[in-house]
Amino acid sequence: MAVKIRLKRLGKKFAPYYRIVVADSRTKRDGRVIEEIGKYHPTENPSFIEVDSDRAQYWLSVGAQPTEQVLAILKLTGDWGTFKGDKNAVSTVKAPEGKVEFTVDEQKKTVLKPKAEKKAEEAPAAAEAPAEEAPAEEAAADETATDGDQA
Structure with missing residues (x-):
């Protein structure tokens, strides 16, 4: 059985988000999966990427083939380098910045009662x-x- 690590599309029109899944290569894109190993939200800035590294390493070690998109994500997270034997593989995924807290200008007088x-x-x-x-x-x-x- 040929196993692939690929993206499963969720969301609605023009607002996609994906799950990184392990599935048989013959199943439909959004069909039955063996295991979900991560998430990818490309519409957020910066893109949200979360991968369970242990499970990704396991599936790569037993022969699962990542698609081109998932391969790029695995390279960003450092999992592909770790799988290939690179001891210095590091995640280059940018963490989202925290939201700025709103502060009220106390010099101005409030208009509303x-x-x-x-x-x-x-x-x-x-x-x-x-x-x-x-x-x-x-x-x-x-x-x-x-x-x-x-x-």
Whole structure:
């Protein structure tokens, strides 16, 4: 059985990401796999590459053939050099930089009022409005009641 180490495509249109898998060479690209040994996200900057080195070394040692794309990834991670016997093989994969924390400029004055203050201002105004409407409704009800008695 010919075994290949290749990429299995996941994601959606125009947003691919891949799993590095070990599969029989006769299976479909996204078909059944023997083992997943890594991840590759080319759309991130820098590209995210993660390979389980022990499993990659094992599969290379038992004769699995990497595809061109996977061979390039294995060279970046240093696994191909290690397999070929290079003692100085080192991973050259760039780690993503951490996100910069947002800081507020304290010299500028805030324009928005906190929600608690807005609700506190609206509550007394809302309480006054129904109180004003209630006497008017009672007066209208009294007039209709007196009109009905006269007829």
